[in-house]
Amino acid sequence: MGVEGGGRRHALRTVAYVGCGAVLLAGCASMPDSGDLRGVESTPRQNAQVRVFAMPPHENAGPAEIVQGFLEALTSDDPQYETARKYLTDSASRRWSPDESTTVLSDGPNVDLERSGNREAGAEYTFMLTGSMVAVVDAQHAYAPDGGTFSKTVHLTKVKKTNQWRIDALPQGVVMGKSDFQRNYVSVNKYYYASNVPAATDGRLSTVADPVYVRSKVDPVTSVVRALLKGPTRWLDPVATSRFPPGTALRKDVTALSPDDQNKLAVPLNERADRVGPEQCTSMAAQLLFTLQDLTPTGVNRVELQGAGGRKLCELNEDRAERIAVHGTVKQPEYEYFIDGKQRLVRLPGTGTKEPEPVPGALGEGVKLRAAAVSRDEDTAAGVSDEGKHLYVGSLASGASLGSAVTSSGTSADDRLTTPSWDGGGDLWVADRDPKQPRLLMLRNGAGKPIEVRTPKLDGRIDAVRVAADGVRIALIVEQKGKTSLQIGRVERESGAGGRPVVSILEPHSVTPQWEKVTAMSWAGASRLVVVGQESGGVLQIRYVQVDGSTPAxxxxxxxxGVKQIAASEDERLPLVAYSEDGIVRLSAGAQWQKVVKGTAPVYPG
Known part of the structure; x- marks a missing residue:
């Protein structure tokens, strides 16, 4: 449908600054001289150092040009969307809240003229914005996959005072195509403390990552600090806590934060933080430092918290922060583990320069195994017997014996026990796939009577279990009606009768909604997993995925x-290890897969 008004249409443009020079780039769409109104095409990925600024509406721009220019301005790097607001009436600008949400479409929004008012008088126009949704980032900056259909309207009127077309009604938030989103936003882990997990034996707190998306070239440091101070996102909030007092925010006069030439960042806080003691202050500073290290791995290495009057509250560097909280892996694993041809649990030094050796204790001797898991301190291991019927737990010490902790009544190996998993607190998890009595079980400290974990919202059978080091998030491969998906659930613990804990997995959500089959997975970072599977009609592939369902950069x-099993360490510097048709293979950064040795069921501690 052709669109009237505005005279000859001009291609809208954006300005991009690269280093000290300026380059004029074509915008992400242009207006045709005649014919149908085009959709807004996503901008190709640009160099990370390129900043894109939109152009304001030109004199006597037609209604279609106003809509198109506004949508392009949403993908620019204007800090407060100043240019985008120039396409709105004053009252619409006051009502519009761009930070309410970001809707991500597979391509830029399609724009169609829905209706006009009095065509003779040219009083008003209404356009429909449509597209296929990929995800929505909410006001807390939390990403959530969404495969729905986007359909919203924008209404334009001619402003009497200026006789110019402007948008006077529009949906809240912003909308853009996937490639523009990838150019404009970066994923950052905020860090909090696990609220229902005991402190480590050395007294350190356990950190938990809370991934959010912030605009990558619009003062991301200040944005992520503000997001951290507001507390955990809704999904994580029940199991995570912040040491910042409620209501803590940046001081009102703070507009931007930046580290000094010594990589120290001073953070002025409001009066809510004025009365914190030294211990609480340093744990607050640790949260900030861990978060900023995730945003700028080679940047901030020291933070200073200041009170409302500018008084220094505390200062913290990287070394002291690591003494306050367990951040990431407690220590780099000494070994990679797998099952050898004699069905023993064996270990291989991380360098891979030596021959594998049976682990000390019974699991490396006479017991035939099909799968195993090693505690994160590498002192204890759990093994599943070759037929999948029994779970054994034993010390990795010479001469140590073991007893049967869990038994499945499933009639076949595929209907029995999964590979077990240890969390950071020393508890052991395993699923029993017996169709008559499917269960998810937890053994406190790997011993005693198993606790049957409640899974009220989990629909399907659990085929694999991996618990994050923080102990409050769990990854599950769930089978339902012939399809398998990767689900992330929240682990909640309550005190039950006789002091026995009640453990539940709540609000599970799929992080592979487009996949038809997931066959293997492993935690591969604070908020990242490596997954083996395939989309409908696709081929088997290995991909990284974030716990929020987004794809990491x-x-x-x-x-x-022929990959069948995969293992990764939460220390992202360590190589991936997999079991394929070639046996045990390893993938280091920047290299290709290399065959290591014959065997199955590779695992890192955890």
């Missing part, structure tokens, strides 16, 4: 034929 792992 960077290249996926190299392809691997």
């Amino acid at each position: 960077g290249n996926p792992p190299a392809s691997l034929t």
Whole structure:
């Protein structure tokens, strides 16, 4: 449908600054001289150092040009969307809240003229914005996959005072295509403390990552600090706590934060933080430092918290922060573990320069195993017997014996016990796939009577279990009606009768909604997993995925034929290890898969 008004249409443009020079770039769409109104195409990925600024509406721009220019301005790097607001009436600008949400579409929104008012008088126009949704980022900056259909309207009127077309009614938030979102936003882990997990034996708190998306070239440091101070996102909030007092925010006169030339960041806080003691202050500073390190891995290495009057509250560097909280892996694993040809649990030094050796204790001797898990301190291991019927737990010490902790009554190996998993607090998890009595079980400190974990909202059978080091998030491969998906659930613990804990998995959500089959997975960072599976009609692939369902930046792992199992460390510097048709293989950063040794069921501690 052709659109009237505004005279000859001009291509809208954006300005991009690269280094010290300026380059004029074509916008992400242009207005045709005649014919149908085009959709807004997503801008190709640009160099990370390029900043894009939109142009304001030109004199006597037609209604279609106003809509198109506004949508393009939403993908620019204007800090407060100043240029986008120039396409709105004054009252619409006051009502519009761009920070309410960001809707991500597979492509830029399609724009169609829905209706006009009095065509003779040219009094008003209404346009429909449509598209296929990929995700929504909410006001807390939390990302959530969404495969729905986007359909919203914008209404334009001619402003009497200026005789110019402007948008006077529009949906809240912003909307853009996937490639523009990837150019404009960056994922950052905020860090809080696990609220229902005991402190480590050395007294350190356990950190938990809370991924959010902030605009990558619009003062991301200040944005992520503000997001951290507001507390955990809704999904994580029941199991995470912040040491910042409620209501803590940046001081009102603070507009931007930036580190000094010594990589120290001073953070002025409001009066809510004035009365915190030294211990609480340093744990607050640790949250900030861990968060900023995730945003700028080679940047901030020291933070200073200041009170409302500018008084220094405390200062913290990286070394002291690591003494306050367990951040990431407690220590780099000494070994990679797998099951050898004699069905023993064996270990291989991380360097891979030596031959594998049976682990000390009974699991490395006479018991035939099909799968195993090693505690994060590498002192204890759990093994599942070759037929999947029994779970054994034993010390990794010479001469140590073991007893049967869990038994499945399933009639076949595929209907029995999964590979077990240890959390950071020393508890052991395993699923029993017996169709007559499917259960998710937890053994406190790997011993005693198993606790049957409640899974009220989990629909399907659990085929695999991996618990995060923080102990408050769990990854599950769930089978339902022939399809398998990767679900992330929240682990909540309550005190029950006789002091026995009641453990539940709540609000599970799929992080692979487009996949038809997931066959293997492993935690591969604070908020990242590596997954093996395939989309409908696709081929088997290995991909990284975030716990919020987004795809992390960077290249996926190299392809691997016939991969059956995969293991990763939450220390992202360590290589991936997999079991494929070639046996145990390893993938280091920047390299290709290399065969290591014959065996199955590779695992890192955890």
